[in-house]
Amino acid sequence: MIIGKVLGNVWATKKDPKLNGRKLLVIRTTGTAGAETIVAVDTIGAGIGEDVLVTKGSVARNSLGDRDSPIDAVVIGIIDSLEVDENLLK
Amino acid sequence: MIIGKVLGNVWATKKDPKLNGRKLLVIRTTGTAGAETIVAVDTIGAGIGEDVLVTKGSVARNSLGDRDSPIDAVVIGIIDSLEVDENLLK
Amino acid sequence: MIIGKVLGNVWATKKDPKLNGRKLLVIRTTGTAGAETIVAVDTIGAGIGEDVLVTKGSVARNSLGDRDSPIDAVVIGIIDSLEVDENLLK
Amino acid sequence: MIIGKVLGNVWATKKDPKLNGRKLLVIRTTGTAGAETIVAVDTIGAGIGEDVLVTKGSVARNSLGDRDSPIDAVVIGIIDSLEVDENLLK
Amino acid sequence: MIIGKVLGNVWATKKDPKLNGRKLLVIRTTGTAGAETIVAVDTIGAGIGEDVLVTKGSVARNSLGDRDSPIDAVVIGIIDSLEVDENLLK
Numbered sequence: 001m002i003i004g005k006v007l008g009n010v011w012a013t014k015k016d017p018k019l020n021g022r023k024l025l026v027i028r029t030t031g032t033a034g035a036e037t038i039v040a041v042d043t044i045g046a047g048i049g050e051d052v053l054v055t056k057g058s059v060a061r062n063s064l065g066d067r068d069s070p071i072d073a074v075v076i077g078i079i080d081s082l083e084v085d086e087n088l089l090k
Numbered sequence: 091m092i093i094g095k096v097l098g099n100v101w102a103t104k105k106d107p108k109l110n111g112r113k114l115l116v117i118r119t120t121g122t123a124g125a126e127t128i129v130a131v132d133t134i135g136a137g138i139g140e141d142v143l144v145t146k147g148s149v150a151r152n153s154l155g156d157r158d159s160p161i162d163a164v165v166i167g168i169i170d171s172l173e174v175d176e177n178l179l180k
Numbered sequence: 181m182i183i184g185k186v187l188g189n190v191w192a193t194k195k196d197p198k199l200n201g202r203k204l205l206v207i208r209t210t211g212t213a214g215a216e217t218i219v220a221v222d223t224i225g226a227g228i229g230e231d232v233l234v235t236k237g238s239v240a241r242n243s244l245g246d247r248d249s250p251i252d253a254v255v256i257g258i259i260d261s262l263e264v265d266e267n268l269l270k
Numbered sequence: 271m272i273i274g275k276v277l278g279n280v281w282a283t284k285k286d287p288k289l290n291g292r293k294l295l296v297i298r299t300t301g302t303a304g305a306e307t308i309v310a311v312d313t314i315g316a317g318i319g320e321d322v323l324v325t326k327g328s329v330a331r332n333s334l335g336d337r338d339s340p341i342d343a344v345v346i347g348i349i350d351s352l353e354v355d356e357n358l359l360k
Numbered sequence: 361m362i363i364g365k366v367l368g369n370v371w372a373t374k375k376d377p378k379l380n381g382r383k384l385l386v387i388r389t390t391g392t393a394g395a396e397t398i399v400a401v402d403t404i405g406a407g408i409g410e411d412v413l414v415t416k417g418s419v420a421r422n423s424l425g426d427r428d429s430p431i432d433a434v435v436i437g438i439i440d441s442l443e444v445d446e447n448l449l450k
Contacts, residue, residue, distance in 0.1 A: 001294075001309040001343055003280075008174035010093075012143060012167035014134050016153045019167060024091075024143070026174055033304035034123035039091040039143055044284050048175050053282060053294075053309055055342045058148045058238075058328045058418075063286045063340035070153035070166050072145045073091055076340055077282035077289060084278035084296055085318050098264035100183075102233060102257035104224050106243045109257060114181075114233075116264055124213030129181040129233055138265050148238045148328075148418075160243035160256055162235045163181055188444035190363075192413060192437035194404050196423045199437060204361075204413075206444055217391035219361040219413055228445050238328075238418045250423035250436050252415045253361055271384075271399040271433055273370075301397035314374050323372060323384075323399055325432045328418045333376045333430035346430050347372035347379060354368035354386055355408050 001053045003079065004029045006046050010039050018069055025075060027054060040073035053077035091143045093169065094119045096136050100129050108159055115165060117144060130163035143167035181233045183259065184209045186226050190219050198249055205255060207234060220253035233257035271323045273349065274299045276316050280309050288339055295345060297324060310343035323347035361413045363439065364389045366406050370399050378429055385435060387414060400433035413437035 004027035012024070023042045028035050030051070038054070043063060046052050052075045060074040061067055094117035102109070113132045118125050120141070128144070133153060136142050142165045150164040151157055184207035192199070203222045208215050210231070218234070223243060226232050232255045240254040241247055274297035282289070293312045298305050300321070308324070313333060316322045322345045330344040331337055364387035372379070383402045388395050390411070398414070403423060406412050412435045420434040421427055 001341070003307065003309060005178060007178050008172065010143065010167075010172055011170045013170050014136075015143070015167035016134065018152070024167075026172060028178075031307035033306070036123070037093065037121035039093060044286065046284075049178060053280065053285070055340050057342050059331060059340050059342050061149060061340075062288070062338050068152050070145050070149050070151075070164065071091070072147050072149050074340065077280075077285035077294075080281045080283050082278065082280055082296060088275065088277050088298075088319060095268060097268050098262065100233065100257075100262055101260045103260050104226075105233070105257035106224065108242070114257075116262060118268075126213070127183065127211035129183060139268060151239060158242050160235050160239050160241075160254065161181070162237050162239050185448060187448050188442065190413065190437075190442055191440045193440050194406075195413070195437035196404065198422070204437075206442060208448075214393035216393070217363065219363060229448060241419060248422050250415050250419050250421075250434065251361070252417050252419050271431070273397065273399060303394035303396070314376065316374075323370065323375070325430050327432050329421060329430050329432050331430075332378070332428050344430065347370075347375035347384075350371045350373050352368065352370055352386060358365060358367050358388075358409060 001055050002029050003031045004052055004054050006048050006050050006052055008048055016070055038073055040075050041071050042075040044075060046075050046078050051079040053079060091145050092119050093121045094142055094144050096138050096140050096142055098138055106160055128163055130165050131161050132165040134165060136165050136168050141169040143169060181235050182209050183211045184232055184234050186228050186230050186232055188228055196250055218253055220255050221251050222255040224255060226255050226258050231259040233259060271325050272299050273301045274322055274324050276318050276320050276322055278318055286340055308343055310345050311341050312345040314345060316345050316348050321349040323349060361415050362389050363391045364412055364414050366408050366410050366412055368408055376430055398433055400435050401431050402435040404435060406435050406438050411439040413439060
């Protein structure tokens, strides 16, 4: 999974019907040297500015309960805290 | 999913028969530090210059209704607007 | 899918039996900032110097008609032309 | 698989129920030019500071015994040693 | 598939039981601008210093004959030679 920050929302009127009713979040990944902006579906109520856990690929659908979904990225957790050994970052 | 802009079309006469009748769009991804150019199948009528949502990998087929498709990228939405908290971009 | 140019061939005597009889092409991807060299199986007769469409991941097998293939990249089209709006590249 | 070092833990109260009881590790990948920070589930007892082997994508679930898991990265080994021919690194 | 050079071996005592008896090779990819170091399972007897073909993702298991394997990278060929048109590299 990757870590990202929720930046906002995406709106799309013309879309695959399987996206209907899905909340689409704009997320900036924070674990990579060059940050990337991706779009993920949210089912747990993540808010703007929160740090989240995003799962990608074909397993993301397992969080949606829809095996026929074309969605490849889903928010599966809102991060409370990250405990990291500072010495390992040196 | 990733965000990209439709740049144009790709034409291929010699191709896997499963691509027959499929509209192939050239898309420049805009969420990454270094933009990439990919090709995705469009089923919702995206036009040149529009910003779109692209899903990748094995789930992309779910948007085509063809489980035996060799296609790994599909346009699943035309983006109307992106609402992003400007303070989070600082 | 990604766009690439066929640079040549790879020869391997010791290999997974499922690669027997498969034509392995060396392909340089051209859509990314930093070009990558990958190897893909060709089933449509792509020649050296031609620009091709390559599909990757588990769906690539669908172009080979072998669900038990360990192949993760296949050439699925020979590109005749790319029509791109020049203004969008500025 | 990729090689990484365990930096610490991630805590998330609001999450997909399928993450309940799973230990989530923050891991810095060490095999790439630009190190990335990812999150993986641990089932073998990896500790902070240890070098581990991480598998990614849909097969990661096979290590969890849960085919319906939305988890895309799992620690599948704690590395004792890496024997590399120094001449090949020149 | 990607091209890489075998650098050495990885040893792990604590690991997923499905890795038991598997030979784990450290491989440096050579087709990318920035070389990456990955770990792949070998079933064809690749030796240190040899150039190999590595397949990645969920299809890699097809080379192991174990659909429940959590392994995401397998060596599927030892490269004898690479015939590339030099003019295309200019």
